[in-house]
Amino acid sequence: MMSAEQQRSIPGYDYGSDELAASPVTLEDLELLKQAVLFTGEDERYLRMAGDVLESRTEQVLDVWYGFVGGHPHLLHYFTDTTTGEPDAEYLARVRERFAQWILDTCRRPYDQAWLDYQHEIALRHTDKKNRTDGALGTPPLVPLRYLIAFVHPLTATIRPFLAEGGHPADEVEKMHGAWFKAVTLQAALWSHPYAREGRF
Known part of the structure; x- marks a missing residue:
C-alpha cells in the first residue's frame, strides 16, 4: 500500500482523509450491493492478483x-x-494520476468505510464538486450519469488484454476479469448516488 508521502504526491488524492464526507451509503447497503453483483471473497482474491499484474x-x-x-x-x-x-491539459494530467491509483485501489483496498467514503467523494467530483479539486473551473460542471454507466463497458473490455499479459492460466485471467467487471459495476452503482432523487437510490 502507498506511503503517506506517495499519497500526498498525487494531486487531489485524499483517500482516508478526515475531511472527506461520510458516504450516505451504509456498509450494510454495500454488502447488499456486493451480493447483487455476485461479488465474493474469491473475487477479492482475484482482484489482488489483478493488481499485481x-x-x-x-x-x-x-x-x-x-x-x-x-x-x-x-x-x-x-x-x-x-x-x-x-x-484543459493540467486537469487531464491531474485526473490521470488519480485514475492510475484508482486502478490499484480497486484491486487492493479493502472495501471498508474509508473505501466507501472515497467512492462518495469520486461521485461528488463528477457532480456537486466537479472541477473544484483541480481548479478546472472553466470545464462543464457535471458529468451526466449516462456516461458513468456507459463507461463500465470500456473500462472492463479494455482491461482484459492487460490481465492476459501476466502469464496466468486462461481460467485465472477470466476470473480476474470477472472480478474487475463486478468491482467496476459496484463502483458505478455507488457513484450514481448524487444523481438520484431523495429516497430513490
Whole structure:
C-alpha cells in the first residue's frame, strides 16, 4: 500500500482523509450491493492478483482509456474549457494520476468505510464538486450519469488484454476479469448516488 508521502504526491488524492464526507451509503447497503453483483471473497482474491499484474501497466492502460476519451469529442467535452474550446491539459494530467491509483485501489483496498467514503467523494467530483479539486473551473460542471454507466463497458473490455499479459492460466485471467467487471459495476452503482432523487437510490 502507498506511503503517506506517495499519497500526498498525487494531486487531489485524499483517500482516508478526515475531511472527506461520510458516504450516505451504509456498509450494510454495500454488502447488499456486493451480493447483487455476485461479488465474493474469491473475487477479492482475484482482484489482488489483478493488481499485481496491472501495477506495472497502469500507464499503458491509461493510454488506452485516454485515447478512447480523446477520440470522442462528446466525452472530451467534460475536460474542455468552455471559454477557449481547448482541453484543459493540467486537469487531464491531474485526473490521470488519480485514475492510475484508482486502478490499484480497486484491486487492493479493502472495501471498508474509508473505501466507501472515497467512492462518495469520486461521485461528488463528477457532480456537486466537479472541477473544484483541480481548479478546472472553466470545464462543464457535471458529468451526466449516462456516461458513468456507459463507461463500465470500456473500462472492463479494455482491461482484459492487460490481465492476459501476466502469464496466468486462461481460467485465472477470466476470473480476474470477472472480478474487475463486478468491482467496476459496484463502483458505478455507488457513484450514481448524487444523481438520484431523495429516497430513490
